[in-house]
Amino acid sequence: MQTYKAPLRDMRFVLHELHADPGSEPLPGLEEITPDVADAILEEAAKFCTERLLPLNASGDAEGCRLENGVVRTPKGFPEAYAAFRAGGWTAMGSDPAYGGQGLPETINKLVEEMICSTNLSFGLYPGLSHGAYKAIAGHASEALKAAYLPKIVDGTWSGTMCLTEAHCGTDLGLLRTRAVPQDDGSYRITGSKIFISAGDHDLTENIVHLVLARLPDAPKGVKGISLFLVPKFLPAPDGTPGARNGVTCSALEHKMGIKASATCQLSFDDAVGWLVGEPHKGMRAMFTMMNSERLSVGIQGLGAGEAAYQGAVAYARERLQGRALSGAKRPDLAADPIIVHPDVRRMLMTIRAYNEGARALGGWVARSLDVMERHPDPAERRRAEDFSALMTPVVKALFTDLGFEAASIGLQVYGGHGFIRDHGMEQYVRDARISMIYEGTNGVQALDLVGRKLPAHAGRLLRGFFHPVLAFLDAALEDDALAPLALPVSKAFGALQLATAHIAQRGLKDPDEAGAVATDYLRLFGLVALGFMWVRAAKVAQAALADGTPERDFYEAKLATARFFIERILPQVAGLLAAIKSGKGAMMALDEAMF
Known part of the structure; x- marks a missing residue:
């Protein structure tokens, strides 16, 4: 039995305390989003998710989607849940009011996505x-x-997809073969095949809008010759309703390890009618607008899986009776103690908790930068926010999904053999979480993006958006007697990040393989330092609340304890990562290909 209660108190902590900016004016368009309004939205989202979506999770996994006579059917209950989701206005949260959206900030949207x-x-x-x-x-x-x-996508009556991957090209989109032929009326005819298309066909909406990468007849080779096209499943009639069926069909459903209630389709485009989005041969720029948004959301998928795994593991650890505490029986009235008394079980639970709360804090920081980027009246502030979000996108995507899968696996370990069978639902979290490390750019590709593109971009300008505020905060924290014991290890880890950055900049310029060989280690190091920074900030807020005599002592004391656990037990991994980075490519590239 899967259980979940939205972590609303921690969400409010992130939204109203950790990333609050006292004395600043609300961003344009967000004047009415008061803390009370934000809390009400989160509470309603929590209610919908626990009452409508959670009961369908295990059953949807067991049933999966099916393709019947060319029509994709989602599992029982999904169409009704989607209708309620749309009626509740949830499809319109983060969209422009000009198209019927609610214009809510990303700081709220990402928390709802997590639930x-x-x-x-x-x-x-x-x-x-x-x-x-x-x-x-x-x-x-x-x-x-x-x-x-x-307007149709915003109100949820129509849905959308992104159609990139082909059987012979995944990450290397320069190899794609789907072609687009211009027509006299300004439209295009699209022909080709795509695979791994999430939500590529289903019975939840009356139309599906595919965004398809394809080549024009005069396209140059490689990624510089890719254009983006809008190809609807049904061509809109003059009154805007779905009309004639377009030349796009689902030829098969993928048989997957997880996310089985999501229709992952093979799509065939046969002379389908489409329209150009953006400029010819500039499709990658347009598609990355979508992919960058999706990559941040995929990071949140990792956090969501981690939170579900944590709650399930804690509930089981409180109930499962096995053995006695090493220091003596804690529940002599029972045949055995609950396993939560055992240090190794505590290690597992605290690890997941530290991952989740740290990631939620870091995600909130990045989400706030997205709001500043889109809404701030000062162009300089918008640019700084854009730089920061560009830098952090690969970190959030890769780090959160790595940690989410690890958290799900640890959660299953808490259950032992009972976690490996379906009864408790933990094995589904492991299977579902695994794909998040792969799609929207594998985590190895995210690491290469961070090292190969983001670090050197604009002569290192992007890095300043992270390095400068972290350094300033930690320097001040070291002068605070109460905060210094937590800030000092993070400051040392930050120094390791600076050394690693300089090392990669020096070695990578001479030999790209050197940078590629250490990219994944560098992203993890960067991510751990970012989480450490979040934990010191959280500790500062918690210390202040406790000093003020807050009635919520348990919450803030737990926050401090978890901060100490992360800094003492997880952050030391930075030293090993730095050593691995300094070792370079030597051992990794030593074997001749034939020796593998």
């Missing part, structure tokens, strides 16, 4: 892909396409 992912990741992919499509169309399409498609 959806914790309760039913497969379900969340359907509206999640639609919002990504909304972003790409809103940012790059013509006004006519925006007017025709965005």
Whole structure:
């Protein structure tokens, strides 16, 4: 039995305490989003997720999607849940009011996404892909396409997809073969095949809007010759309703390890009618608008899986009776003590907790930068926020999904043999979480993006958005007697990050393989330092609340204890990562290919 209660108190901590900016004016368009309004939204989202989505998680996994006579059917209860989701306005949260959206900030949207992912990741992919499509169309399409498609996507009657991957090209999109032929009426005819298309076909909406990467006849080779096209499943009739069926069909459903209630499709485009989005041969720029949004959301998927695993593991550890505490029986009235008394079980639970709360804090910081990037009246502030979000996108995507899968695996370990069978639902979290490390750019690709693109971009300008505030905060924290014991190890870890950055910059310029060989280690090091920074900030807030005599002592004392656990038991991994980075490519590249 899967259980979940939204961590609303910690969400409020992140939203109103950790990342609050006292005395600052609300960003334009967010004047009415008071703390009370934000809390009400989160409470309603928690209610919907626990009451409507969680009960469908295990059953949807067991049933899966099916393809019947060319029609994809989602599991029992999914169409009704989606109808309620749409009626509640949840599809419109983060969209522009000009198209019927609610214009809510990303700081709230990402917290709602976390709850959806914790309760039913497969379900969340359907509206999640639609919002990504909304972003790409809103940012790059013509006004006519925006007017025709965005209101329908925003209100949830139509959904969206992103169609990139082909059987022979995944990460290397320069190899794609799908072609687009211009027509006299300004449209294009799209022909080709795509695989691994999440939400590629289903029975939840009356139309599906595919965003398809394809090549024009005069396209240059490689990624510089890729264009983006909008291809609806049904061509809109003059009154805006779905009309004639377009030349796009689902030829098969993928048989997957996890997220089985999400329809992952093979799509065939056969002379399908489409329209250009953005400029010819500039499709990658438009698609990355969608992919960057999706990559941050995929990071939140990892956090959602970790939170669900944590709550299930804690509940089991409190109930499962095995052995006696090493220091003597804690429950002599019972045949054995609950396993939560054992140090190794505590180690596992605290590890997941530290991951989750640290990631939620870091995700909140990045989400706030997205709001500043889109809404701040000062162009310089918008640019700084854009730099920061660009730098942190690969970190959030890769780190959160790595930790989410690790958390799910640890949670299963707490259950022991009972976790390995389906009865408790823990093995589903492990299976579902695994894909998040792969899609929207594998985590190895995210590491290469961080090292190869983000670090050297604009002569290191992006790094300053992270390094400068971290250094300033830690320097001040070291002068605070109460905070210094936590700040000192993080300051040393930050120094290791600086050394690693300089090392990669020096060695990587001479030999790209040197940078590639240590990219994954560097991303993990960067991520651990970022989490450590969040934990020192959280500790400062908690110490202040306790000093003020807060009635919520348990919450803030738990926050301090978890901060200490992260800094004492997890952060020391930084030393090993730095040593690995300094070792370079030697041992990794030593074997001849034939020797593998």
